[in-house]
Amino acid sequence: MAPSDDATMTFAAQDAPAQARLERYIATRARSEHLVRDLSPEDQLAQSMPDASPTKWHLAHTTWFFETFLLTPNLPGYRVFDERFGFLFNSYYEALGPRQPRPQRGLLTRPSHERVMAYRAHVDEAMTRLLLSGAAGFEDLFDLGLAHEEQHQELILMDILHLFAQSPWKPAYGRGGLPGLAADPGPLGFQGFEGGLVEIGHDGKGFAFDNEGPRHKT
Secondary structure (H helix, E strand, O other): OOOOHHHHHHHHHHHHHHHHHHHHHHHHHHHHHHHOOOOOHHHHHOOOOOOOOOHHHHHHHHHHHHHHHHHHHHOOOOOOOOOOHHHHHOOOOHHHOOOOOHHHHHHOOOOOHHHHHHHHHHHHHHHHHHHOOOOOOOHHHHHHHHHHHHHHHHHHHHHHHHHHHOOOOOOOOOOOOOOOOOOOOOOOOOOOOOOOOOEEOOOOOOOOOHHHOOOEEO
């Protein structure tokens, strides 16, 4: 029996939040890959100092986060891409076991760049299934995962800047900006506003990091 128009509209309304979450996920993940589009596999392997990480490691670590904290506990039948990746791409999650020392991340010639990108594709496909499955209860972790990926986008830029600064060729990074951003933002200037006592910090609604609270006056 074909669903009625009312049933179809109800399903579409219920599916809209899931579709919106999926679109946010895809856009955030695509931005990471856009950032590295002009970097060679060699660029993405090198580690210029102990406090930096290779681009390839950032791409794999953010993927490991979604696999470990969202897919494994929430998607029935999910197949971990490679059990060995937990040691390589864990960062500081002590409860999840030992990990590659940070100063030695640049020694990880294996897995290859191609396999790391295959890892991302594997996890992205599974995340699509999870987000459209109707499962619930992981919304905060999902928001945290997106913010975590955005954090590592900033780290990718910082770390590649330091790497390129070590080269006698002084290579420039990239050919253009991020998708959706104007190439020329126009003239810069100061924005005036009234002074006085204001409240800042998280108001308790929705997602926030620990350091955004408590809300207070200043």
